[in-house]
Amino acid sequence: MSEQQGYHGGGGYGTPPQHPYGQGNPYQQPAPYQQNPYQQQDPYQQNPYAQPVPPQPVLPQPVSPQYAPPPRAPLQPAPAQQAPAPQTPGGNPGGFPGPEPRRSRTAVLLQFTFQWIYAPLWIAALAALIALLLWAGGGGPSGPDSDAWLKVNRSFIPPRRLKAELTGRPEDWERYVAPILERRIRSAEAEYAAGAGDVAADLSRAMGVRLAVRLYRGLGAAGVVRLAERYGWHGVADGGDRNHVRLGRRFPAPAQIHAPGPQDPPAAPGTPWGPRPGRFALLLPVILVLQVVYVPVYCLSTFWLDRTEPDYWDRWGARWAVGPRAFWAELTGGAAAWDRHVRRILARDIRQDAARDKGPDRGVVAADGTFVRRIRINLATYRGAGAQQVLRIAAEHGWHLDPAYTPQPEVCVRLCRTDRATPAQAPA
Known part of the structure; x- marks a missing residue:
């Protein structure tokens, strides 16, 4: 059979079969109505008096709550990854050690008992040594380079600290060291008002306070830093010194300085910048x-x-x-x-x-x-x-x-x- 052979007069393989009754293919799309005189005509071009219609805003159509999409939550910025705080061997963040080991109760009681005997003897020996140095002049014996041997209070346990030493509880140590810390901070702030402090490049001044470990043994340096933050001070790293804790605060430079210039007219007597009244001559x-x-x-x-x-x-x-x-x-x-x-x-x-x-x-x-x-x-x-x-x-x-x-x-x-x-x- 040749390739031109069809089926019922068809055009060959792949051609849709023709209807046996000659009515055409029922699946074929009808031709467009070419005889429609109004097809492909622009009404605005036929009407010379027509005006262009401005574009109308598209109003949102109401949507049934049943088919409305769920509301989207606002995007929140991802939390910044913070570097972990440095940890000390004791496990305290910030680089400040925790409470120190407790002292023996027996040693504390013996020191508290015998200090009332050796402390007066220590002071008398110091007075005698100072008198000997003054009497001998430059040819007498010279003391050590450090003045630690003059600090009698370093080996003295006040009665207020005795309870904290015996119990070892942090709350007892906090009640003991809190007044001392406040007094040291107030004294440092008074020194700043009097002109003390290290001046920085931005004209701010930094003040520092140092406490010995005997004052906060059961509280730890981290606890002292926590108490100092109430007054606006912060802890200062001291290179791993576990015998002291250092605190610091930086005070900003004066915002405004009211002072006369060297070329201004002389200030009147009695004013802050003028001559002060003199004392009685006699x-x-x-x-x-x-x-x-x-x-x-x-x-x-x-x-x-x-x-x-x-x-x-x-x-x-x-x-x-x-x-x-x-x-x-x-x-x-x-x-x-x-x-x-x-x-x-x-x-x-x-x-x-x-x-x-x-x-x-x-x-x-x-x-x-x-x-x-x-x-x-x-x-x-x-x-x-x-x-x-x-x-x-x-x-x-x-x-x-x-x-x-x-x-x-x-x-x-x-x-x-x-x-x-x-x-x-x-x-x-």
């Missing part, structure tokens, strides 16, 4: 003679006492003492005498500061090798001249008011000057 010779006696007594009586103001000596000395160089200027009250006295003291302090070694311990060293020198002029130096006169004379030597400290012209004037370190001392 009283000055008496103060000059008697201070030889009562100044050493004052120093010895206040050596072991905690004062609320660390610069109390400067305030007290400005009232009840007079320097031999300032005696004539204060006795006469002349502006020329005070000017000579201020220039003499300022030149002496600048000369002494220049003789000191240059380095990071003398100021903040910048990348270009510059650092800041700082000196302090007390009230007794410029009482009759005024603090503004100090600024005027200091400006002649390139010194100006230190912006790292809040000005206190009624107590002192702090000055600074940018200097350049030697190449060997400049940072790499």
